[in-house]
Amino acid sequence: MKTVSIHLGHNATVALFEDGRVMAVLSQERCDNIKNSAAFPAEALYAILSEIGWTVEDLDNVCICGKQIYPTKVYDYLFSQENTMVNRNWLVSFAKNMRDSWIGRTIPYPFDWMHAFNSKRLRGEGGKELSVNLQRVGLSNKPIVYVDHHECHARSAYHALETSEKQQQALIFTMDGSGDDLCATVTIADGNGRWERIAVTPPHASLGGIYSNTTRFLGMKILEHEYKVMGLAPYAKEQYMLSTYERVFKPVIRLSDKNSLTFESTVNASTFYDYLCKHGVGERFDNLSAALQYLTETLVTQWIANGIKQTGISRVFTGGGVFMNVKLNRKIQEMKEVEQVFFMPSCGDESNPIGAGYHQAVQSGVKPEALDHLYLGLSYLNSEIEEFLVRNDCYRKFTISQHDDIEEVIAGLLSKREIVARFAGRCEWGARSLGNRAILAHPSHMESFYTVNDYIKSRDFWMPFAPSILDSAASRYLKGYDPQRSKAPHMITAFAATELGVDHLRAALHQGDHTLRPQVVEEVVNSSYYKLISMFEEKTGVGAVLNTSLNLHGYPLAATPEQALSTFENSGLMHIALGSFLMSKK
Protein backbone atom coordinates (compact mmCIF):
# COMPACT_ATOMS: atom_id res chain seq x y z
CA MET A 1 0.00 0.00 0.00
CA LYS A 2 1.46 3.32 -1.10
CA THR A 3 0.12 6.42 0.64
CA VAL A 4 0.74 10.12 0.14
CA SER A 5 -0.15 12.44 3.00
CA ILE A 6 -0.32 16.16 2.58
CA HIS A 7 -0.23 19.03 5.04
CA LEU A 8 -1.70 22.21 3.59
CA GLY A 9 -1.00 25.71 4.84
CA HIS A 10 1.97 27.06 6.80
CA ASN A 11 5.05 25.00 5.80
CA ALA A 12 3.05 22.76 3.44
CA THR A 13 4.61 19.30 3.37
CA VAL A 14 4.24 15.94 1.62
CA ALA A 15 5.09 12.49 3.02
CA LEU A 16 5.18 9.17 1.19
CA PHE A 17 4.53 5.89 2.96
CA GLU A 18 4.90 2.29 1.89
CA ASP A 19 2.68 0.38 4.29
CA GLY A 20 3.79 1.58 7.74
CA ARG A 21 7.18 2.92 6.66
CA VAL A 22 8.01 6.55 5.97
CA MET A 23 9.79 6.61 2.60
CA ALA A 24 10.24 10.34 2.04
CA VAL A 25 9.14 13.71 3.40
CA LEU A 26 9.56 17.07 1.71
CA SER A 27 8.29 20.55 2.49
CA GLN A 28 7.24 22.86 -0.31
CA GLU A 29 9.69 25.52 0.97
CA ARG A 30 12.59 23.31 -0.18
CA CYS A 31 11.26 23.58 -3.75
CA ASP A 32 10.03 27.16 -4.09
CA ASN A 33 12.71 28.55 -1.69
CA ILE A 34 10.09 30.49 0.31
CA LYS A 35 10.45 29.86 4.03
CA ASN A 36 7.40 28.07 5.46
CA SER A 37 5.74 28.24 2.04
CA ALA A 38 1.97 27.74 2.22
CA ALA A 39 1.61 27.04 -1.51
CA PHE A 40 -0.09 23.77 -2.44
CA PRO A 41 2.92 21.38 -2.39
CA ALA A 42 2.70 20.15 -5.98
CA GLU A 43 6.42 20.69 -6.66
CA ALA A 44 7.31 18.89 -3.45
CA LEU A 45 5.06 15.99 -4.41
CA TYR A 46 6.63 15.55 -7.86
CA ALA A 47 10.18 15.96 -6.55
CA ILE A 48 9.79 13.47 -3.74
CA LEU A 49 8.04 10.91 -5.96
CA SER A 50 10.94 11.18 -8.38
CA GLU A 51 13.45 10.79 -5.51
CA ILE A 52 12.15 7.32 -4.65
CA GLY A 53 11.19 6.30 -8.17
CA TRP A 54 7.41 6.39 -7.82
CA THR A 55 4.78 8.14 -9.91
CA VAL A 56 1.37 9.55 -8.99
CA GLU A 57 -0.20 6.48 -10.60
CA ASP A 58 1.57 4.23 -8.06
CA LEU A 59 -0.22 5.85 -5.12
CA ASP A 60 -3.11 3.95 -3.56
CA ASN A 61 -4.59 6.59 -1.31
CA VAL A 62 -4.33 10.17 -0.09
CA CYS A 63 -4.38 11.49 3.48
CA ILE A 64 -5.09 15.15 4.11
CA CYS A 65 -3.87 16.51 7.44
CA GLY A 66 -6.71 18.23 9.23
CA LYS A 67 -10.45 18.25 8.76
CA GLN A 68 -10.83 21.99 8.39
CA ILE A 69 -9.31 23.10 5.10
CA TYR A 70 -8.76 26.79 4.49
CA PRO A 71 -7.73 28.51 1.24
CA THR A 72 -4.09 29.53 0.83
CA LYS A 73 -4.95 33.23 1.10
CA VAL A 74 -5.87 32.71 4.77
CA TYR A 75 -2.33 31.57 5.60
CA ASP A 76 -0.81 34.37 3.55
CA TYR A 77 -2.81 36.85 5.62
CA LEU A 78 -2.44 35.15 8.98
CA PHE A 79 1.34 35.01 8.80
CA SER A 80 1.89 38.43 7.29
CA GLN A 81 3.24 41.15 9.54
CA GLU A 82 0.32 43.38 8.53
CA ASN A 83 -2.07 41.17 10.46
CA THR A 84 -1.50 42.43 13.97
CA MET A 85 -4.71 40.90 15.29
CA VAL A 86 -5.84 44.47 15.94
CA ASN A 87 -9.00 44.74 13.94
CA ARG A 88 -9.07 48.10 12.26
CA ASN A 89 -12.81 48.01 11.83
CA TRP A 90 -13.91 50.26 14.71
CA LEU A 91 -17.25 48.49 15.09
CA VAL A 92 -15.67 45.04 15.50
CA SER A 93 -12.99 46.48 17.76
CA PHE A 94 -15.67 48.16 19.89
CA ALA A 95 -17.65 44.92 20.07
CA LYS A 96 -14.57 42.98 21.17
CA ASN A 97 -13.82 45.51 23.87
CA MET A 98 -17.41 45.34 25.08
CA ARG A 99 -17.22 41.59 25.24
CA ASP A 100 -13.91 41.55 27.08
CA SER A 101 -14.80 44.35 29.51
CA TRP A 102 -18.46 43.95 30.34
CA ILE A 103 -20.04 40.82 29.09
CA GLY A 104 -17.41 38.25 29.99
CA ARG A 105 -15.80 35.56 27.95
CA THR A 106 -18.35 32.81 28.62
CA ILE A 107 -21.24 34.47 26.81
CA PRO A 108 -21.21 34.17 23.01
CA TYR A 109 -21.17 37.52 21.36
CA PRO A 110 -22.14 38.50 17.81
CA PHE A 111 -18.44 38.82 16.93
CA ASP A 112 -17.97 35.08 17.65
CA TRP A 113 -20.94 34.26 15.43
CA MET A 114 -19.54 36.46 12.70
CA HIS A 115 -16.22 34.70 13.08
CA ALA A 116 -17.88 31.25 12.94
CA PHE A 117 -19.86 32.25 9.84
CA ASN A 118 -16.76 33.60 8.15
CA SER A 119 -14.75 30.48 9.02
CA LYS A 120 -17.43 28.24 7.55
CA ARG A 121 -17.46 30.26 4.35
CA LEU A 122 -13.66 30.08 4.10
CA ARG A 123 -13.64 26.33 4.72
CA GLY A 124 -16.02 25.93 1.80
CA GLU A 125 -13.60 27.94 -0.32
CA GLY A 126 -10.67 25.87 0.98
CA GLY A 127 -12.40 22.62 0.07
CA LYS A 128 -12.95 23.81 -3.49
CA GLU A 129 -9.34 24.97 -3.79
CA LEU A 130 -8.12 21.58 -2.57
CA SER A 131 -10.32 19.73 -5.09
CA VAL A 132 -8.85 21.79 -7.93
CA ASN A 133 -5.31 21.18 -6.72
CA LEU A 134 -5.78 17.43 -6.25
CA GLN A 135 -7.15 17.26 -9.78
CA ARG A 136 -4.17 19.25 -11.05
CA VAL A 137 -1.67 16.75 -9.62
CA GLY A 138 -3.68 13.67 -10.62
CA LEU A 139 -4.82 12.62 -7.15
CA SER A 140 -8.53 13.42 -7.34
CA ASN A 141 -9.51 9.88 -8.29
CA LYS A 142 -7.78 8.28 -5.28
CA PRO A 143 -9.52 7.46 -1.98
CA ILE A 144 -9.07 10.47 0.33
CA VAL A 145 -9.01 10.41 4.14
CA TYR A 146 -9.03 13.55 6.32
CA VAL A 147 -7.13 13.07 9.58
CA ASP A 148 -7.76 15.25 12.64
CA HIS A 149 -4.96 17.79 13.23
CA HIS A 150 -4.04 16.73 16.78
CA GLU A 151 -4.42 13.07 15.87
CA CYS A 152 -1.67 13.77 13.31
CA HIS A 153 0.54 15.37 15.99
CA ALA A 154 -0.01 12.51 18.42
CA ARG A 155 0.45 9.73 15.84
CA SER A 156 3.60 11.29 14.44
CA ALA A 157 5.24 11.51 17.87
CA TYR A 158 4.22 8.09 19.07
CA HIS A 159 4.78 5.92 16.01
CA ALA A 160 7.90 7.73 14.79
CA LEU A 161 9.65 7.33 18.13
CA GLU A 162 8.22 4.20 19.77
CA THR A 163 10.88 1.56 19.19
CA SER A 164 10.10 -0.65 22.16
CA GLU A 165 9.25 -4.20 21.14
CA LYS A 166 7.58 -4.85 24.48
CA GLN A 167 4.02 -3.70 24.96
CA GLN A 168 4.36 -0.56 27.00
CA GLN A 169 1.91 2.16 27.84
CA ALA A 170 2.57 5.71 26.77
CA LEU A 171 1.10 9.10 27.48
CA ILE A 172 1.05 11.45 24.49
CA PHE A 173 0.79 15.22 24.87
CA THR A 174 0.11 17.51 21.92
CA MET A 175 0.11 21.29 22.04
CA ASP A 176 0.13 23.99 19.38
CA GLY A 177 -1.49 27.32 18.47
CA SER A 178 -4.57 25.57 17.22
CA GLY A 179 -5.72 23.00 14.70
CA ASP A 180 -9.19 21.59 14.01
CA ASP A 181 -10.57 23.63 16.94
CA LEU A 182 -8.17 22.27 19.55
CA CYS A 183 -4.87 23.47 20.94
CA ALA A 184 -3.91 20.67 23.34
CA THR A 185 -4.72 16.99 23.80
CA VAL A 186 -3.70 14.11 26.07
CA THR A 187 -3.88 10.54 24.75
CA ILE A 188 -3.15 7.13 26.23
CA ALA A 189 -1.62 4.44 23.99
CA ASP A 190 -1.83 1.13 25.80
CA GLY A 191 0.97 -0.51 23.81
CA ASN A 192 -1.49 -2.98 22.38
CA GLY A 193 -2.94 -0.81 19.64
CA ARG A 194 -5.63 0.82 21.75
CA TRP A 195 -5.70 4.59 21.68
CA GLU A 196 -7.78 6.84 23.92
CA ARG A 197 -7.86 10.63 23.93
CA ILE A 198 -8.56 11.63 27.53
CA ALA A 199 -8.40 15.44 27.46
CA VAL A 200 -8.73 18.32 25.01
CA THR A 201 -8.43 22.10 25.27
CA PRO A 202 -10.25 24.45 22.87
CA PRO A 203 -8.17 27.14 21.14
CA HIS A 204 -9.38 30.12 23.19
CA ALA A 205 -7.10 28.82 26.00
CA SER A 206 -4.11 28.27 23.74
CA LEU A 207 -0.71 28.64 25.37
CA GLY A 208 0.78 28.30 21.88
CA GLY A 209 -1.45 31.16 20.71
CA ILE A 210 -0.27 33.31 23.62
CA TYR A 211 3.36 32.52 22.73
CA SER A 212 2.82 33.40 19.07
CA ASN A 213 0.96 36.63 19.80
CA THR A 214 3.72 37.70 22.18
CA THR A 215 6.25 36.92 19.43
CA ARG A 216 4.36 39.27 17.15
CA PHE A 217 4.05 41.92 19.89
CA LEU A 218 7.85 41.82 20.21
CA GLY A 219 8.14 42.66 16.51
CA MET A 220 8.95 39.19 15.26
CA LYS A 221 7.21 36.82 12.86
CA ILE A 222 4.42 34.63 14.12
CA LEU A 223 4.99 30.85 13.75
CA GLU A 224 8.58 31.44 12.74
CA HIS A 225 10.42 33.49 15.34
CA GLU A 226 9.13 31.92 18.56
CA TYR A 227 12.59 30.34 18.93
CA LYS A 228 14.08 33.83 18.98
CA VAL A 229 11.82 34.79 21.88
CA MET A 230 12.95 31.63 23.67
CA GLY A 231 16.58 32.50 22.89
CA LEU A 232 16.13 35.97 24.37
CA ALA A 233 14.66 34.68 27.62
CA PRO A 234 17.89 33.75 29.47
CA TYR A 235 19.14 37.35 29.26
CA ALA A 236 16.47 38.70 31.66
CA LYS A 237 17.12 39.10 35.40
CA GLU A 238 14.97 36.71 37.43
CA GLN A 239 13.35 39.24 39.75
CA TYR A 240 12.23 41.49 36.88
CA MET A 241 11.04 38.51 34.88
CA LEU A 242 8.96 37.28 37.80
CA SER A 243 7.24 40.61 38.32
CA THR A 244 6.36 40.77 34.59
CA TYR A 245 5.08 37.21 34.84
CA GLU A 246 2.85 38.05 37.81
CA ARG A 247 1.53 41.21 36.15
CA VAL A 248 1.09 40.22 32.52
CA PHE A 249 0.92 36.45 32.03
CA LYS A 250 -0.13 34.69 35.22
CA PRO A 251 -3.67 36.17 35.36
CA VAL A 252 -4.37 35.03 31.79
CA ILE A 253 -4.12 31.23 31.62
CA ARG A 254 -4.03 28.27 34.00
CA LEU A 255 -4.83 24.59 34.31
CA SER A 256 -8.50 24.02 35.04
CA ASP A 257 -9.57 23.19 38.60
CA LYS A 258 -12.29 20.91 37.21
CA ASN A 259 -10.01 18.95 34.88
CA SER A 260 -6.30 19.34 35.50
CA LEU A 261 -5.46 18.05 31.98
CA THR A 262 -7.11 21.02 30.27
CA PHE A 263 -6.36 24.73 30.22
CA GLU A 264 -8.66 27.70 30.77
CA SER A 265 -8.02 31.36 30.11
CA THR A 266 -9.46 34.72 31.02
CA VAL A 267 -8.45 36.20 27.65
CA ASN A 268 -9.18 34.57 24.31
CA ALA A 269 -5.73 33.63 22.97
CA SER A 270 -6.66 34.90 19.51
CA THR A 271 -7.01 38.40 20.98
CA PHE A 272 -3.86 38.21 23.12
CA TYR A 273 -2.09 40.79 20.96
CA ASP A 274 -4.84 43.27 21.90
CA TYR A 275 -4.36 42.31 25.55
CA LEU A 276 -0.62 43.00 25.29
CA CYS A 277 -1.32 46.38 23.73
CA LYS A 278 -3.09 47.24 26.98
CA HIS A 279 -1.05 45.33 29.54
CA GLY A 280 2.33 44.70 27.91
CA VAL A 281 3.30 48.22 26.89
CA GLY A 282 6.19 49.49 29.02
CA GLU A 283 7.39 45.98 29.87
CA ARG A 284 10.95 45.34 28.70
CA PHE A 285 11.38 42.98 25.74
CA ASP A 286 13.71 40.59 27.61
CA ASN A 287 11.41 40.43 30.64
CA LEU A 288 8.42 39.69 28.42
CA SER A 289 10.35 36.89 26.69
CA ALA A 290 11.53 35.37 29.95
CA ALA A 291 8.14 35.70 31.67
CA LEU A 292 6.46 34.00 28.71
CA GLN A 293 9.05 31.21 28.77
CA TYR A 294 8.54 30.80 32.51
CA LEU A 295 4.77 30.63 32.01
CA THR A 296 5.22 27.95 29.34
CA GLU A 297 7.60 25.83 31.37
CA THR A 298 5.52 26.12 34.54
CA LEU A 299 2.19 25.26 32.94
CA VAL A 300 3.35 22.49 30.62
CA THR A 301 5.44 20.62 33.22
CA GLN A 302 2.50 20.83 35.63
CA TRP A 303 0.17 19.56 32.88
CA ILE A 304 2.44 16.60 32.23
CA ALA A 305 2.84 15.90 35.96
CA ASN A 306 -0.96 15.92 36.29
CA GLY A 307 -1.25 13.46 33.40
CA ILE A 308 1.27 11.09 34.93
CA LYS A 309 -0.43 11.31 38.33
CA GLN A 310 -3.88 10.70 36.87
CA THR A 311 -2.94 7.76 34.62
CA GLY A 312 0.10 6.27 36.35
CA ILE A 313 1.88 6.29 32.96
CA SER A 314 5.31 7.92 32.98
CA ARG A 315 6.55 7.23 29.43
CA VAL A 316 5.86 10.54 27.72
CA PHE A 317 5.68 11.45 24.01
CA THR A 318 5.22 15.01 22.80
CA GLY A 319 4.10 16.58 19.50
CA GLY A 320 2.84 19.92 18.23
CA GLY A 321 4.61 23.21 17.67
CA VAL A 322 4.89 24.25 21.34
CA PHE A 323 7.32 21.35 21.85
CA MET A 324 9.77 22.94 19.41
CA ASN A 325 10.73 24.87 22.55
CA VAL A 326 14.00 23.19 23.55
CA LYS A 327 14.16 24.94 26.91
CA LEU A 328 10.71 23.64 27.79
CA ASN A 329 11.81 20.15 26.70
CA ARG A 330 14.85 20.38 28.93
CA LYS A 331 12.53 21.02 31.90
CA ILE A 332 10.39 18.04 30.89
CA GLN A 333 13.32 15.65 30.67
CA GLU A 334 14.45 16.81 34.11
CA MET A 335 11.05 16.06 35.71
CA LYS A 336 11.41 13.38 38.36
CA GLU A 337 7.96 12.00 37.47
CA VAL A 338 9.05 11.25 33.88
CA GLU A 339 10.55 7.79 33.35
CA GLN A 340 11.25 8.22 29.62
CA VAL A 341 10.49 11.06 27.24
CA PHE A 342 10.41 11.18 23.44
CA PHE A 343 10.23 14.54 21.70
CA MET A 344 8.99 14.49 18.10
CA PRO A 345 11.61 16.38 16.06
CA SER A 346 10.44 19.33 13.98
CA CYS A 347 7.06 18.86 15.62
CA GLY A 348 5.29 21.82 14.00
CA ASP A 349 2.63 21.13 11.39
CA GLU A 350 5.30 19.94 8.94
CA SER A 351 5.33 16.73 11.00
CA ASN A 352 1.61 16.14 10.48
CA PRO A 353 1.90 14.22 7.18
CA ILE A 354 4.00 11.69 9.07
CA GLY A 355 1.23 11.33 11.66
CA ALA A 356 -1.48 11.12 9.00
CA GLY A 357 0.40 8.37 7.16
CA TYR A 358 0.81 6.41 10.38
CA HIS A 359 -2.89 6.89 11.12
CA GLN A 360 -3.73 5.44 7.70
CA ALA A 361 -1.40 2.48 8.32
CA VAL A 362 -3.05 1.72 11.66
CA GLN A 363 -6.53 1.99 10.11
CA SER A 364 -5.45 -0.47 7.42
CA GLY A 365 -4.11 -2.96 9.96
CA VAL A 366 -0.48 -2.30 9.03
CA LYS A 367 2.20 -2.00 11.73
CA PRO A 368 3.78 1.47 11.79
CA GLU A 369 7.59 1.49 11.64
CA ALA A 370 9.56 3.98 13.72
CA LEU A 371 11.79 6.53 11.99
CA ASP A 372 15.43 5.44 11.80
CA HIS A 373 16.58 8.88 10.71
CA LEU A 374 15.36 12.17 9.27
CA TYR A 375 17.33 12.10 6.00
CA LEU A 376 14.12 11.83 4.01
CA GLY A 377 14.52 14.52 1.34
CA LEU A 378 16.22 14.95 -2.03
CA SER A 379 19.66 13.59 -2.97
CA TYR A 380 22.06 14.10 -5.87
CA LEU A 381 24.66 11.80 -7.41
CA ASN A 382 28.24 13.01 -7.86
CA SER A 383 27.71 12.86 -11.62
CA GLU A 384 24.67 15.16 -11.30
CA ILE A 385 26.69 17.58 -9.15
CA GLU A 386 29.56 17.61 -11.64
CA GLU A 387 27.19 18.30 -14.48
CA PHE A 388 25.63 21.10 -12.41
CA LEU A 389 29.06 22.65 -11.73
CA VAL A 390 29.92 22.61 -15.42
CA ARG A 391 26.54 24.01 -16.43
CA ASN A 392 26.90 26.91 -14.00
CA ASP A 393 30.45 27.81 -15.03
CA CYS A 394 31.73 27.01 -11.54
CA TYR A 395 35.09 25.63 -12.76
CA ARG A 396 35.95 29.07 -14.09
CA LYS A 397 34.62 31.06 -11.14
CA PHE A 398 35.92 28.89 -8.28
CA THR A 399 38.69 26.47 -7.38
CA ILE A 400 37.25 22.95 -7.51
CA SER A 401 38.85 19.66 -6.56
CA GLN A 402 37.40 16.16 -6.20
CA HIS A 403 38.28 13.90 -3.28
CA ASP A 404 37.76 10.24 -2.49
CA ASP A 405 37.68 11.13 1.18
CA ILE A 406 35.90 14.47 1.33
CA GLU A 407 35.15 14.04 5.07
CA GLU A 408 38.88 14.10 5.85
CA VAL A 409 39.33 17.23 3.73
CA ILE A 410 36.46 18.99 5.53
CA ALA A 411 37.75 17.89 8.95
CA GLY A 412 41.21 19.25 8.04
CA LEU A 413 39.80 22.64 7.03
CA LEU A 414 37.64 22.86 10.16
CA SER A 415 40.64 22.06 12.35
CA LYS A 416 42.38 25.07 10.79
CA ARG A 417 39.38 27.21 11.79
CA GLU A 418 38.03 27.47 8.25
CA ILE A 419 34.26 27.45 7.85
CA VAL A 420 32.93 24.85 5.44
CA ALA A 421 29.45 24.21 4.06
CA ARG A 422 28.50 20.58 3.56
CA PHE A 423 25.99 19.37 0.95
CA ALA A 424 25.87 15.56 1.10
CA GLY A 425 23.47 12.65 0.75
CA ARG A 426 19.72 13.03 1.24
CA CYS A 427 18.55 16.33 2.62
CA GLU A 428 17.24 16.23 6.18
CA TRP A 429 13.52 16.78 6.76
CA GLY A 430 12.51 19.40 9.30
CA ALA A 431 13.59 22.66 10.82
CA ARG A 432 17.13 21.68 11.84
CA SER A 433 20.26 20.93 9.89
CA LEU A 434 21.48 17.47 10.84
CA GLY A 435 24.77 17.67 8.96
CA ASN A 436 23.80 16.98 5.34
CA ARG A 437 22.88 20.59 4.47
CA ALA A 438 25.06 22.37 6.98
CA ILE A 439 27.55 25.12 7.63
CA LEU A 440 30.22 23.66 9.90
CA ALA A 441 32.83 25.38 12.04
CA HIS A 442 35.30 24.78 14.86
CA PRO A 443 33.12 24.96 18.00
CA SER A 444 35.82 26.05 20.48
CA HIS A 445 36.59 29.52 19.17
CA MET A 446 34.30 32.53 19.34
CA GLU A 447 35.63 33.74 16.00
CA SER A 448 33.55 30.90 14.48
CA PHE A 449 30.45 32.35 16.15
CA TYR A 450 31.07 35.87 14.93
CA THR A 451 32.13 34.88 11.42
CA VAL A 452 29.13 32.63 10.82
CA ASN A 453 26.77 35.10 12.46
CA ASP A 454 28.00 38.30 10.85
CA TYR A 455 29.39 37.29 7.46
CA ILE A 456 27.35 34.25 6.51
CA LYS A 457 24.01 33.94 8.28
CA SER A 458 23.24 37.53 9.39
CA ARG A 459 21.46 36.14 12.41
CA ASP A 460 20.29 38.10 15.44
CA PHE A 461 23.13 38.74 17.86
CA TRP A 462 21.51 36.94 20.80
CA MET A 463 20.80 33.66 18.97
CA PRO A 464 23.03 30.67 19.72
CA PHE A 465 24.45 28.03 17.40
CA ALA A 466 24.27 24.34 18.13
CA PRO A 467 26.77 21.47 18.10
CA SER A 468 26.77 18.06 16.44
CA ILE A 469 28.39 15.83 19.06
CA LEU A 470 29.70 12.27 18.67
CA ASP A 471 27.66 9.88 20.81
CA SER A 472 30.93 8.81 22.45
CA ALA A 473 31.56 12.40 23.57
CA ALA A 474 28.01 13.37 24.61
CA SER A 475 28.31 12.62 28.31
CA ARG A 476 31.56 14.63 28.47
CA TYR A 477 29.80 17.74 27.21
CA LEU A 478 26.17 17.44 28.38
CA LYS A 479 25.18 17.51 32.04
CA GLY A 480 22.78 14.71 32.95
CA TYR A 481 22.87 13.09 29.50
CA ASP A 482 21.22 9.68 29.79
CA PRO A 483 20.43 8.04 26.42
CA GLN A 484 18.34 5.36 28.14
CA ARG A 485 15.95 8.03 29.39
CA SER A 486 16.06 10.53 26.55
CA LYS A 487 18.22 10.51 23.44
CA ALA A 488 19.13 13.77 21.76
CA PRO A 489 19.68 13.06 18.04
CA HIS A 490 17.55 15.88 16.63
CA MET A 491 18.37 19.21 18.33
CA ILE A 492 14.95 19.15 19.98
CA THR A 493 16.01 19.42 23.60
CA ALA A 494 18.60 21.35 25.60
CA PHE A 495 21.17 20.47 28.24
CA ALA A 496 23.42 22.45 30.53
CA ALA A 497 27.04 22.24 29.36
CA THR A 498 29.66 20.60 31.54
CA GLU A 499 32.82 22.55 32.34
CA LEU A 500 34.57 20.74 29.46
CA GLY A 501 31.53 21.45 27.26
CA VAL A 502 31.85 25.19 27.93
CA ASP A 503 35.55 24.98 27.08
CA HIS A 504 35.28 22.83 23.92
CA LEU A 505 31.97 24.12 22.59
CA ARG A 506 32.21 27.80 23.48
CA ALA A 507 30.90 29.01 20.11
CA ALA A 508 28.11 26.42 19.90
CA LEU A 509 26.26 27.09 23.15
CA HIS A 510 23.86 29.74 24.39
CA GLN A 511 26.05 32.63 25.47
CA GLY A 512 23.51 33.71 28.11
CA ASP A 513 23.03 30.50 30.08
CA HIS A 514 25.60 28.04 28.65
CA THR A 515 22.98 25.54 27.53
CA LEU A 516 23.34 23.40 24.42
CA ARG A 517 20.82 22.21 21.84
CA PRO A 518 22.77 19.19 20.62
CA GLN A 519 22.53 16.73 17.77
CA VAL A 520 24.09 13.59 19.24
CA VAL A 521 25.39 11.75 16.17
CA GLU A 522 25.42 7.95 15.97
CA GLU A 523 27.46 6.14 13.32
CA VAL A 524 24.53 3.93 12.39
CA VAL A 525 22.37 6.99 11.58
CA ASN A 526 24.81 9.03 9.46
CA SER A 527 28.13 7.23 8.94
CA SER A 528 29.80 9.86 6.73
CA TYR A 529 28.97 12.72 9.09
CA TYR A 530 30.10 10.61 12.03
CA LYS A 531 33.37 9.95 10.24
CA LEU A 532 33.86 13.66 9.59
CA ILE A 533 33.42 14.58 13.26
CA SER A 534 35.61 11.63 14.35
CA MET A 535 38.41 12.90 12.08
CA PHE A 536 37.96 16.38 13.49
CA GLU A 537 38.26 14.90 16.98
CA GLU A 538 41.49 13.10 16.00
CA LYS A 539 42.99 16.40 14.86
CA THR A 540 41.72 18.66 17.67
CA GLY A 541 40.60 16.54 20.63
CA VAL A 542 37.12 18.07 20.30
CA GLY A 543 34.37 15.51 19.68
CA ALA A 544 31.90 17.92 18.09
CA VAL A 545 31.50 20.56 15.40
CA LEU A 546 29.41 23.73 15.26
CA ASN A 547 26.52 23.03 12.90
CA THR A 548 24.07 25.56 11.52
CA SER A 549 21.74 25.15 8.59
CA LEU A 550 22.97 25.86 5.07
CA ASN A 551 20.90 28.87 4.12
CA LEU A 552 20.86 32.63 4.07
CA HIS A 553 18.90 34.66 6.60
CA GLY A 554 15.17 34.36 5.91
CA TYR A 555 15.53 31.45 3.46
CA PRO A 556 14.78 27.76 4.02
CA LEU A 557 17.50 25.11 4.23
CA ALA A 558 19.26 24.85 0.86
CA ALA A 559 17.95 21.53 -0.44
CA THR A 560 19.11 21.65 -4.06
CA PRO A 561 22.49 22.39 -5.72
CA GLU A 562 20.99 25.61 -7.12
CA GLN A 563 20.03 26.83 -3.63
CA ALA A 564 23.40 25.73 -2.22
CA LEU A 565 25.30 27.61 -4.93
CA SER A 566 23.19 30.72 -4.36
CA THR A 567 23.94 30.53 -0.61
CA PHE A 568 27.64 30.13 -1.34
CA GLU A 569 27.79 32.99 -3.82
CA ASN A 570 25.75 35.40 -1.70
CA SER A 571 27.47 34.90 1.63
CA GLY A 572 30.92 35.11 3.16
CA LEU A 573 31.36 31.35 2.85
CA MET A 574 34.78 30.45 1.43
CA HIS A 575 34.35 26.67 1.04
CA ILE A 576 31.51 24.35 0.17
CA ALA A 577 31.69 20.57 -0.20
CA LEU A 578 29.12 19.36 -2.73
CA GLY A 579 29.17 15.57 -2.75
CA SER A 580 32.83 14.67 -3.23
CA PHE A 581 33.69 18.09 -4.74
CA LEU A 582 35.32 20.83 -2.70
CA MET A 583 34.61 24.27 -4.14
CA SER A 584 36.49 27.31 -2.77
CA LYS A 585 36.38 30.99 -3.62
CA LYS A 586 39.53 32.23 -5.33
Ligand SMILES: [Fe+2]
Ligand atom coordinates in the same frame (compact mmCIF):
# COMPACT_ATOMS: atom_id res chain seq x y z
FE1 LIG B 1 -0.44 22.00 14.83
